Amino acid sequence: MSAHVEWQQGMQFKATSGSGHSVLMDGDKANGASPMEMVLMAAGSCSSVDVVSILEKTKQQVARCEVAIEGKRADSVPAVFTDIHLHFIVHGTDVSPSHVERAVKLSADKYCSVAIMLSASVNMTHSFEIVAG
Template sequence: MKITLDRVNENFHFKLKNERGHIVDVDSRAEFGGSDLGASPMELVLMGVAGCSAIDMISILKKQRQEITSFRAEVEGERVQVGEAKPFKDIHIVFYLEGPINEDKAVRAAQLSFEKYCSVSKTLEPTATIHYKVVLNNKSL
């Protein structure tokens, strides 16, 4: 896996491209000297956790022939000062699923993602605790 980064402006706006040609804008917020023209690197980390676990969960539920009519997630990260850096300490994810999905299968899909399959969460595991919750058809499980 390889990513290339090109600086776009005199501040912190970058275009990052993967080997398949997909481009992502990265920048810093204005209060930190950026132009706010893209997601911050730490926001991308949270996006990575959300995307990785969503792919896992949908894949698992599809294999179990569960019909997902809607899938959404919200992710929040709490950071802690460690020297000059502020890594994530806790990450909270809520998955919102809709459809005729078995409750136990929905919860098990999330559990399998974080305990076994999601490479992003496994990468963060040594430094951040990931908390997750599944809400199925407006019912918290």
């Protein structure tokens, strides 16, 4: 796995993955997400991939899945994350709470490389809700 980051202007950087996908990051947050916001988005995306995949394998009728992520950072430099909470909102018909709970737990404990890596130094917590329809 590889990536390349190139300065564009100001505090803007173009990051390109080894697979050829690019994203603009901006330390000033004017024209792109900051690198720390990207960390939160990576954790949420990685976990969501797991949750959706597990729910689909258990034949749950999931119409939509989203995750709201809140990160708290240290007050001093380096302002690392101290706490990250992922709240999954699963939309669907007859979705079993026990299946969602299991999917979230498996993602957190076994499958999501990003969240598991972060949990070595960050207090990672998870919750979920199910929205019918």
